[in-house]
Amino acid sequence: MDAKCPHNTEVNCGDCRMNALCLPLALQTKEISQLDEIVQRGRPLQKEGHIYHAGEEFKSVFAVRSGSVKSYTVTNEGQEQVTGFHLPGEIFGMDGIAHNHYTNSAIAMETAAVCEIPFSNLQELSIAIPSLQRHFFQLMSKEITNDQSLITLLSKNTAEERVATLLLSISNRNLRRKLSGVRFRLPMSRADIGNYLGLTVETVSRVFGRFQKQDILLVDKKEIEILNIDQLRNLAN
Amino acid sequence: MDAKCPHNTEVNCGDCRMNALCLPLALQTKEISQLDEIVQRGRPLQKEGHIYHAGEEFKSVFAVRSGSVKSYTVTNEGQEQVTGFHLPGEIFGMDGIAHNHYTNSAIAMETAAVCEIPFSNLQELSIAIPSLQRHFFQLMSKEITNDQSLITLLSKNTAEERVATLLLSISNRNLRRKLSGVRFRLPMSRADIGNYLGLTVETVSRVFGRFQKQDILLVDKKEIEILNIDQLRNLAN
DNA sequence: CGGCGTTATTGATCTAGGTCATCTGAAGTA
DNA sequence: TACTTCAGATGACCTAGATCAATAACGCCG
Structure with missing residues (x-):
């Protein structure tokens, strides 16, 4: 697979065009390679392919490498509620942390590739790399403020x-x-x-x-x- | 001040009636006293008293000890948007982490008392006590899922x-x-x-x-x- | 105790956006 | 090439909740 291909799964975090968006700026080269070891680059997803379903056990958060992803829940009356659109460089799946199960489903809106970051490894690494801990607190807080502006909008x-x-x-x-x-x-x-x-x-x-x-x-x-x-x-x- | 008074500021986390709600279950006695050292118990707030204003520098998250608190933002058109109600045992202020400034204001809806938890200390302590880190990830994730159900509701x-x-x-x-x-x-x-x-x-x-x-x-x-x-x-x- | 501001209730009307129905065109397929 | 399907656009009508307006009931303070 060509390194320039946007859905390429072989690249590492250090080389990824998106790293300025999904990684903390302060990370050292050595730390990036530590992170690299836990990040799993999945194969490209077809349009309509699910990354996870609501209710599944929470294991990982995900970063969009290419393409785009949408998160949604299904109400008790069976209607879909779209809760977010995720573009390259953005992280999703953090809703699952609270209850150890995803509350949303995530689906590719077009051909896409995502990186999977196992959360237990991420937690451990966050203890070794405080700036990473801080980064994830910030990402989650940003998700909260985003959701709150949507609330205001609605x-x-x-x-x-x-x-x-x-x-x-x-x-x-x-x-x-x-x-x-x-x-x-x-x-x-x-x-x-x-x-x-x-x-x-x-x-x-x-x-x-x-x-x-x-x-x-x-x-x-x-x-x-x-x-x-x-x-x-x-x-x- | 009487220890039974609900607005009492002298109690520590170990004795607080609310600790089952705001602290992780798994905390050891020794760890609780470490947390105790960083938690600042503020004096009671009057009705309509602000805990913080939107735009102020983010320093701490807060726990409601007694009474009740509401979070709100003000839109560019100057209208208020209530983003949450906080009852005793609940944590608020986590919206500030993303941008180092609070995006909401927080105000007492009635006479209330809150505990202040300086975030930098909390981050350090989270590195020493992994279950505390996990707990705060979960709290923030819960805030996300709450906001998302409000989005669906609206x-x-x-x-x-x-x-x-x-x-x-x-x-x-x-x-x-x-x-x-x-x-x-x-x-x-x-x-x-x-x-x-x-x-x-x-x-x-x-x-x-x-x-x-x-x-x-x-x-x-x-x-x-x-x-x-x-x-x-x-x-x- | 009486006056006054604030909060809540209730009624009459209006409107943004929902519903339903039709139509168009692009994409897939047999 | 003709057939189907599905996303999108557009028009006619309707309804949930907003707006406006009046009234009631509560503190609160001199």
Whole structure:
């Protein structure tokens, strides 16, 4: 397998293009190789392939290496609730720590590759490398603040504000990966967007329509171009 | 100050009635006294007294000893968003870890006492006591799963389902403290309930009204008696 | 005790977004 | 190439809960 292939499973953490995003900055070379030993690089996942199912025993947290992943739960009435979208360089699976079982399921939204980090090893290593412990406390805290902004979004904002906010979030996360913040492909369906934002597909579709009519966006199926990011920011507020 | 006084600040962790809730079960007597040394027991807070403000430098997490506390953020439009209610034995303030500044403000909803746990000391101690590290990972993960159920509640459930779910949550948390799960006093106002659940005060009031008419609840201002907990569970689903 | 601000209740109306139904087009497949 | 499927867009209508407005009931303080 070619080292440049984005789904390559053979690379180690030190060489991975994503390491600036998922590892603590302060890590020494020696420490990186310690981490490398516990990280398991899984083979590429097909679209719709599960990384884990809700209820399974919690063993590991995961980092997205390529592609994209969504987390979701199923309510007692059987409806799906999307709880997060995970792009390359992002960590997911930390919801499982509390009860020793995953509360979410995680599924690839397109062809993807993930790194598996066994949590018991990570705990031990965190004791040897305090900056790693700190890093994981921070990652979990960030997840908490993210979830809380979603709570605020859902309880206070209109459909347009919610969609605008999601687009800006994806734009920012693309920038972090040195990709374009104004032209990108949405990895998720309209249904997933609606589900995540507490809206119906129809409403999402209509909001995209309105944004196009106002020359804020150019939408071609999943390809998005942000034409007026300032106005989008205004709308998101 | 009398040792039996609920707002007493002189007690240590080993004697505290709440220790089964906020400390890891596995802690040894010696370890408890190590923890005791870093925990600072603050003096009682007046109603509306702030524990910290959003934006302040993050230094500590806190445990509720008595009374009750609410966390909230203020949106860019200046509206308050309640992000959590904290009852005795519960830990709060973990949102601050991510950015080294609190993202929420925390305020006493009634006379309350809190224990302050300086986070840098806690991190060090977590390295010496692995079960403490594990415990805090779990606490943070629990916060994540709680926030995610709130997200689901807000995006999928009706006003009645939301109110029923909150009442059952408070009921369960009272049971954990060996208090009645069916008769209790709500520490928060209708406005706080509405804000937390993404509803207006009027809607909350009407839902309470309907629940009373159906003989599910007996409501007298903030005093609640659950008359039919099974039906409440059905409604919450 | 009486006046006043705050919190809760209740009623009347309005609206954002849900529901339902139809239509289009792209992608897969036989 | 024709057939099916599924994601997305769009239009017509409806409803849960918001908004606005009035009233009641409670502390709280001089």
